[in-house]
Amino acid sequence: MRRRRHRGRARRQGRSLIEVHPIGAARARTIRWPVLRPGRPEQDAWFPEDEQPGTVHLGAFEDERLVGVATFFPDPCPGHEDVLAWRLRGMAALPDARGRGVGRLLVERGFTAARKAGAALVWCNGRLDAAGFYLKLGFAIDGGIFDPHGTGPHHRFVRRIDNIEAVCQKAE
Numbered sequence: 001m002r003r004r005r006h007r008g009r010a011r012r013q014g015r016s017l018i019e020v021h022p023i024g025a026a027r028a029r030t031i032r033w034p035v036l037r038p039g040r041p042e043q044d045a046w047f048p049e050d051e052q053p054g055t056v057h058l059g060a061f062e063d064e065r066l067v068g069v070a071t072f073f074p075d076p077c078p079g080h081e082d083v084l085a086w087r088l089r090g091m092a093a094l095p096d097a098r099g100r101g102v103g104r105l106l107v108e109r110g111f112t113a114a115r116k117a118g119a120a121l122v123w124c125n126g127r128l129d130a131a132g133f134y135l136k137l138g139f140a141i142d143g144g145i146f147d148p149h150g151t152g153p154h155h156r157f158v159r160r161i162d163n164i165e166a167v168c169q170k171a172e
Contacts, residue, residue, distance in 0.1 A: 016063045018102055020109045023059035025050035028069040028090060031059075035092035036151070047089060049073045056113045060093070060102045067097035070106040072113055077123040077158060079142065086114035088124035107137055111161045123158045131155060 033045035049055050052073060060068035068091075075087035088110055093102045114122050125148055126134050131141070139157035147153055 018067070018100065018105060019061050020058055020105050021061065023057050023066070023069070025055075025057055025071075027059060027066065028057040028071055031066060031069040031092050031094065032071075032090045035094065036090065045090070047071065049075070049087075049089065054117065056110065058106050058109050058113075060097070060106055062097065062102075068093035068102040068106055070103075070110055072110040072122070074117065074119070075123075077121055077142075078156070080121055080123070080158065083120040084118050085121040085123055086110075086117065086119040088122055091124070103133060104137065111159075115161050120160060120162050121158060122161055123156060125154045126157050127151075128153045128155065131157075134159075 028050075029042075029045045033042055037044040049071070050057075055071060055073040058070050058072070059066050070091040071089050072086050073089070075085060077083075077085040077087070088107065091103065091106060111122060123142070124134070124139075125146075126139075128145065134157040135141075137159065139159040142156045142158045145153045145155060
C-alpha cells in the first residue's frame with residue numbers, strides 16, 4: 001500500500017484537513033499568549049525576535065481556524081556555535097487540536113525553512129511535559145533542567161536537520 005504524502009497538510013480519519021501557512025507575529029501571539037503564558041501580561045508573549053528579518057511565523061489551520069503556531073529564526077545554539085542554527089520558539093496548539101499532527105506539521109515546515117536558509121541544526125527550550133513530542137521528532141535533550149522566564153521547568157532540545165527528508169518520511 002502506497003502512502004500519500006501531503007506537503008504542509010495532514011488529514012486524520014474523521015478530522016478536517018490541517019494546513020500550515022506563514023502568518024504574522026501578531027497572529028501568532030493570539031495562540032501563543034493564552035496557551036504558553038496564561039494569566040500573565042500579554043507582553044510576555046511578545047518575543048524580541050518576532051520582527052527580526054529572517055523570522056518565520058507559521059500557523060496551522062483547520063477549516064480556516066488557526067489552531068497552532070510556531071516561530072523559527074536564526075539563533076546560535078549554546079554549545080553548538082560551530083554550526084548554523086535556527087531556533088524554534090513560541091510553539092503552541094489549542095487544547096482541542098493536540099494529538100492530531102498539528103505540532104509535527106509545524107516543526108516539519110520549520111525544518112524546511114531553516115534548511116533552505118542553510119541551517120544544520122534546530123533547537124528550542126521545551127517544557128518537560130513536551131519532551132516525548134520533541135524526542136519523537138528526533139530532537140535530543142541537550143543539558144539539564146532550567147526555568148526560563150519563570151514559565152516552568154524546561155530542557156534544551158536539539159535536532160540536526162542535515163538529512164531532513166529522512167526525518168519527514170520517518171514521521172509519516
